[in-house]
Amino acid sequence: MTGPVAVIGLGGMGQGMAGALLAAGYDVTVFNRTRDRATPLEKAGAVVASTAGEAGAAAGLVLLSLADEPAVEEVVFGDLVGRLRPGTVLVDTTTVSPSFARSIATRLAASGVHRLEACVMGNPGMAAAGQLRFFVSGERPAHDVAQGVLSVLGQEVRYLGAAGRASALKLALNLLLGIQTAGLAEAAVFAEAAGLDRELMLDVVLNSGWRSPVLGFRAEFMRRREYRPAAFRTSLMHKDLDLALEQAAAHQLALPLCREAAGRFAAAITAGRADEDAAAVAEVPYAAEGDAR
Template identity: 35%
Template sequence: MTTIAFIGLGNMGGGMAANLAAKGYDVRAFDLSAEALEKAKAAGCTAAASAADALAGADAVVTMLPAGQHVAGVYRDEVFGKAAAGTLLIDCSTIDVATAKALGAEAAAKGYVAVDAPVSGGIAAANAGTLTFMVGGPDDGFARAQPILQAMGKAVIHAGGSGAGQTAKICNNMLLGASMVATAEAFVLADKLGLDPQRFYDIASVSSGQCWSMTSYCPVPGVGPETPADRGYQGGFAVALMLKDLRLAAEAAGSASASTPMGARALELYEAFAAEGQGGLDFSAIIKSLR
């Protein structure tokens, strides 16, 4: 049986670790939150007393942490030199590209195989085991990580070398953030011009303006499939998380001298919305600021 050390049992990590346990993996889970550890234990994981305890005898390490500094701290302070040589390191956090590349290089130099594998799908998909993983790293690392990731998701795609997973994630979410703003604008304009939102949806969803933000995640309550808009914009993908990804995209764009005017404007709008105390709402709630 493959033993996995799972570090980071937050909103996403908890469901992911539970799915690994349900698929027959021996999951040794660790988090600073006692409540998160209890939930993991109830889901079939073994609660570890520390990161070092989780690492003991692990074939692979999965991390799901808030930011690059946290992943770097765990790798450099807890994993490197302590995990067995050849251990597979899978970081599913969304972090900056530069840190992902640096940690991948450091891991390889110390005898480990590391991949960056950020996710798309949100809390519901983490719990249901239907996430999409964008994986960066060497071919052998991807081959070893693939079955583990498939136990937690519906799609596992090799994006390229180290850091490519993070690159794919921030580019995808920059596009998502900008398209949601544009979708919300269109619905607000249609409404102000007297066009019924459902009629507009019926037309635009089969016309050239169709996009995922409209047909799968409509920001208008009662229109299209059920979305967080139908639940008062609760659940889903929080504004604060979209803001994090847009900031990472802006940082990466700056380092690459890439022009991203739509991404930059989406960042400004989400920053203003979060500053109004709306950071906990689903990101589609941005429509509220446009009405």
């Protein structure tokens, strides 16, 4: 074991990972801006810190699970980094751009903190069960320190190399997820417009060659037409697609399907579905160009 572990950010994934570490016998300190999210973990034996800095001060390894780059910037450099001991390993599971990942790793290294970026594949249920998949990049010695914790949380841990590589992989995966989710939603809307029942259409898809765990997971939300609690919020899906488009532009690369999918999730956010699961894109009206409906 690496000693005490701090988990900062207790959304669905953060809560699940903290719970899995407690179940494995780790000493866990947690912090979340909304303290109520920490209550179940406190009952399970976690120490609840009043600030991110307090959570990280006594930890040998800090696990971040935050929403976006501004949140990482605020937490890490607003409160956390000044409290971390030199040699601390910071495992950041937040989806950020490769350029941001490289920049923040360099800035943390100046304080003696070793940042690992961890591309996470899975959902909150898999996090709680220790069944995630991790694709990690950063300094190899830091990866070796974090290996035990990551092995508790994941069924697979793969090291990819230098900073930025895991972030690039995560954006590629979420690009595909966004396009697939938007495509499934569009197929469901088309079928309904043609007079078919949504459940019939989804049942056929999920019992055919189109079946996949990813589509099946999102299809269940669409079938029930219930999108809370979200496994992956619409706002985060849109954020990741935007990050992919920004990085693609830096490489002079066009991603037309990604851009169209991002537009659909933007429409879902405008419709008030930002905090619902990304599958809620199936409930956003589709009107033909020039159609005033």
